Amino acid sequence: xxxxxYFIDNIKTRYIGDDGAVxxxxxxxxxxxxxxxxxxxxxxxxxxxxxxxxxxxxSDMVAMNANTKYMLITVALPQKFNEDKVERLTSxxxxxxKEYKIDIIGGDTIxxxxxxxxxxxxxxxxxxLTRDGIEDGDLLAYTGTLGxxxxxxxxLFDGERIPDNSKFYNPTLRVDFTKAATPxxxxxxxxSDGLYCDTNKLLKYNKLSLKELKPIPPEIGFSGEEYExxxxxxxxNLNKIKRIAKAxxxxxxxxxxxxxxxxxxxxxxxxxx
Amino acid sequence: xxxxxYFIDNIKTRYIGDDGAVxxxxxxxxxxxxxxxxxxxxxxxxxxxxxxxxxxxxSDMVAMNANTKYMLITVALPQKFNEDKVERLTSxxxxxxKEYKIDIIGGDTIxxxxxxxxxxxxxxxxxxLTRDGIEDGDLLAYTGTLGxxxxxxxxLFDGERIPDNSKFYNPTLRVDFTKAATPxxxxxxxxSDGLYCDTNKLLKYNKLSLKELKPIPPEIGFSGEEYExxxxxxxxNLNKIKRIAKAxxxxxxxxxxxxxxxxxxxxxxxxxx
Numbered sequence: 001x002x003x004x005x006y007f008i009d010n011i012k013t014r015y016i017g018d019d020g021a022v023x024x025x026x027x028x029x030x031x032x033x034x035x036x037x038x039x040x041x042x043x044x045x046x047x048x049x050x051x052x053x054x055x056x057x058x059s060d061m062v063a064m065n066a067n068t069k070y071m072l073i074t075v076a077l078p079q080k081f082n083e084d085k086v087e088r089l090t091s092x093x094x095x096x097x098k099e100y101k102i103d104i105i106g107g108d109t110i111x112x113x114x115x116x117x118x119x120x121x122x123x124x125x126x127x128x129l130t131r132d133g134i135e136d137g138d139l140l141a142y143t144g145t146l147g148x149x150x151x152x153x154x155x156l157f158d159g160e161r162i163p164d165n166s167k168f169y170n171p172t173l174r175v176d177f178t179k180a181a182t183p184x185x186x187x188x189x190x191x192s193d194g195l196y197c198d199t200n201k202l203l204k205y206n207k208l209s210l211k212e213l214k215p216i217p218p219e220i221g222f223s224g225e226e227y228e229x230x231x232x233x234x235x236x237n238l239n240k241i242k243r244i245a246k247a248x249x250x251x252x253x254x255x256x257x258x259x260x261x262x263x264x265x266x267x268x269x270x271x272x273x
Numbered sequence: 274x275x276x277x278x279y280f281i282d283n284i285k286t287r288y289i290g291d292d293g294a295v296x297x298x299x300x301x302x303x304x305x306x307x308x309x310x311x312x313x314x315x316x317x318x319x320x321x322x323x324x325x326x327x328x329x330x331x332s333d334m335v336a337m338n339a340n341t342k343y344m345l346i347t348v349a350l351p352q353k354f355n356e357d358k359v360e361r362l363t364s365x366x367x368x369x370x371k372e373y374k375i376d377i378i379g380g381d382t383i384x385x386x387x388x389x390x391x392x393x394x395x396x397x398x399x400x401x402l403t404r405d406g407i408e409d410g411d412l413l414a415y416t417g418t419l420g421x422x423x424x425x426x427x428x429l430f431d432g433e434r435i436p437d438n439s440k441f442y443n444p445t446l447r448v449d450f451t452k453a454a455t456p457x458x459x460x461x462x463x464x465s466d467g468l469y470c471d472t473n474k475l476l477k478y479n480k481l482s483l484k485e486l487k488p489i490p491p492e493i494g495f496s497g498e499e500y501e502x503x504x505x506x507x508x509x510n511l512n513k514i515k516r517i518a519k520a521x522x523x524x525x526x527x528x529x530x531x532x533x534x535x536x537x538x539x540x541x542x543x544x545x546x
Contacts, residue, residue: 003350003359004382010363011346013377021378023343030345030379030393037383070296072303073284074391077276086276090283104286105294106303109277110310110389118347118381120303120393 017205019060019189020121022128027066029121031057034076035114043156046085046115048169050092053117055171056192058100059227062173063190064130065182066123070105071097073119076112129178129188134206134232138186139213140256141241143174143229146195150223171227177250178229184237184244191228196221196266198230199256209263214255221266232258290478292333292462293394295401300339302394304330307349308387316429319358319388321442323365326390328444329465331373332500335446336463337403338455339396343378344370346392349385402451402461407479407505411459412486413529414514416447416502419468423496444500450523451502457510457517464501469494469539471503472529482536487528494539505531 008016015021020029033053035041044052061068073093077086097104102121152162162168178188187206191198195216203210231252233241238254245252281289288294293302306326308314317325334341346366350359370377375394422444425435435441451461460479464471468489476483504525506514511527518525 003354003356004384006356007348007350007359007363007382010360011366011377011380015343015376015378016380021343021345023378028343028345028378028393028395030347030381032347032349032381032383032391034349034383034385037385070288070294070301072294072301072393074303074305075280076305076307076389077280081276083276083279086280087283090280093284103288104284105288105296105301107284107289108303108305108391109280110305110307111277112307112310112387114385116349116383118305118391120301120345122301122395 018131019063020066022064022125022130025125027061027064027123027125027128029057029060030118031060032116032118034116044169046088047092049115050089050117051096052169053119054093054096055173056227057119057121059171059173059190061121061123062175062178063188063229064125064128065178066125066128068100068102068121068123070103070122071119072105073107073117076110076114076116078112078115127182129182129185131187131189131202131205133186134208134258135186135234136208136258136260137235138232138258139235139238139254140199140230140232140258141252141254142191142195143177143250143252144172145251146226146228147220147223149225150219168225173227174229174250177244177248180244180248181231181241184240185231185233187232189230191226191230192224194222194224195230197268200265200268202230202232203258203265206258208258209261210265211257211259211263213257216255291404292336293339295337295398295403298398300334300337300396300398300401302330302333303391304333305389305391307389317442319361320365322388323362323390324369325442326392327366327369328446329500330392330394332444332446332463334394334396335448335451336461336502337398337401338451339398339401341373341375341394341396343376343395344392345378346380346390349383349387349389351385351388400455402455402458404460404462404475404478406459407481407531408459408507409481409531409533410508411505411531412508412511412527413472413503413505413531414525414527415464415468416450416523416525417445418524419499419501420493420496422498423492441498446500447502447523450517450521453517453521454504454514457513458504458506460505462503464499464503465497467495467497468503470541473538473541475503475505476531476538479531481531482534483538484530484532484536486530489528
């Protein structure tokens with residue numbers, strides 16, 4: 001087990017294990033986006049870095065069906081930065097805060113050799129969507145199209161450029177779909193570690209096994225940082241989910257079923273570097 | 274202006290500028306404690322690093338007269354760390370969480386070359402103590418004895434050792450005093466940048482000037498990271514404050530008065546490296 005997982009396993013409390021923590025209809029989530037952990041400097045512009053740091057945090061809140069109200073931001077600013085670069089960072093964060101009606105309420109700064117952003121988001125949710133609650137026979141589905149992020153990440157690692165509209169830069173968050181579908185879902189999470197790993201995680205959390213309904217090829221299963229939704233619902237709600245998907249222009253793919261029979265999980269390996 | 278202040282000035286909202294943000298009796302604060310920004314590796318044990326990261330965050334909450342309930346923790350773990358070191362880090366954080374009845378509800382981990390800890394704390398406050406509200410003629414006072422932290426920091430920079438009971442390792446938070454005194458205070462904050470800088474900050478925030486009542490020598494005024502309280506109150510409350518200070522074993526020193534007359538502020542320079 002790597003050190004980061006060892007830390008998380010050690011610090012774990014009953015609130016930890018989901019995309020965010022739910023306490024009295026409030027949802028809290030904190031995620032870092034850090035040079036050399038999540039991106040390399042020459043991969044992204046400062047605007048793209050600020051945008052992605054924001055959006056991966058928002059994704060956790062969307063995955064919890066929470067309406068984000070406040071955020072705190074801590075940044076590590078490289079010594080080599082100048083005021084122009086800081087200005088590009090802050091103006092992107094401020095633009096996003098305004099667009100999503102989120103108040104920036106605090107944070108901190110540190111000097112560093114690497115650029116990094118840690119965000120804590122705080123939101124409300126009348127019906128929080130958690131990883132908990134899957135039943136035997138529930139259908140598992142994912143939104144959108146998976147695989148392009150892994151392809152683009154491989155290209156970045158090979159020193160190639162990827163288009164500005166790559167989902168690595170601009171993940172599609174399923175805000176409307178998740179909001180409308182939550183009453184009919186038994187569980188949900190965002191796909192950050194890849195469909196294989198995240199499905200395993202979701203089923204393990206619910207002490208259930210995987211029954212594959214549709215083969216998932218490795219180029220899809222291992223594609224991380226997709227930020228699409230992975231959902232579980234009772235087959236009786238299938239038509240409702242399909243209708244909501246159509247109404248919100250959200251492709252969904254049903255690929256597996258939860259089962260109490262012991263079955264092999266997917267192969268899972270971390271895609272992080 | 275340095276880049277970090279430029280960032281803060283740029284991102285500033287009406288919630289920012291105090292030790293924490295107050296929203297509907299909830300208080301939120303986020304602070305980082307980072308190798309090479311706040312400490313050097315050979316200065317502190319892992320336990321001392323975890324303790325101080327926790328206590329500087331708690332100090333913000335105490336300074337807001339908030340009762341901390343939850344925290345989220347993001348750590349940057351050096352590649353050279355091993356499980357034993359991670360274990361020492363997590364067990365210190367867990368012990369403190371238990372001792373102060375704070376639930377750890379989330380966070381993140383990153384790989385890094387430096388050790389760093391970012392904490393977001395969330396608490397409740399019936400009477401939040403803010404920096405706002407000082408009136409002409411209010412008395413300014415600080416708790417405890419100031420100066421030892423600068424002396425110890427200078428020693429650390431000179432490669433000397435300092436005792437384990439140094440306030441650099443173990444700041445004294447004035448929990449009981451602040452709780453009891455808040456109804457009689459017009460403003461309060463913790464002293465993190467030194468009495469000179471923090472007094473200037475407090476008065477500027479209230480558009481008032483400094484009338485010195487007692488000379489503050491540089492070795493006291495420039496001593497940062499003291500985490501004692503800087504408070505302002507109406508002279509009519511002096512006896513009440515003195516009584517509370519006595520009852521809670523809290524030395525207090527009245528050193529200045531707020532005035533509408535334009536006066537020179539203290540000399541202020543950042544003590545950070």
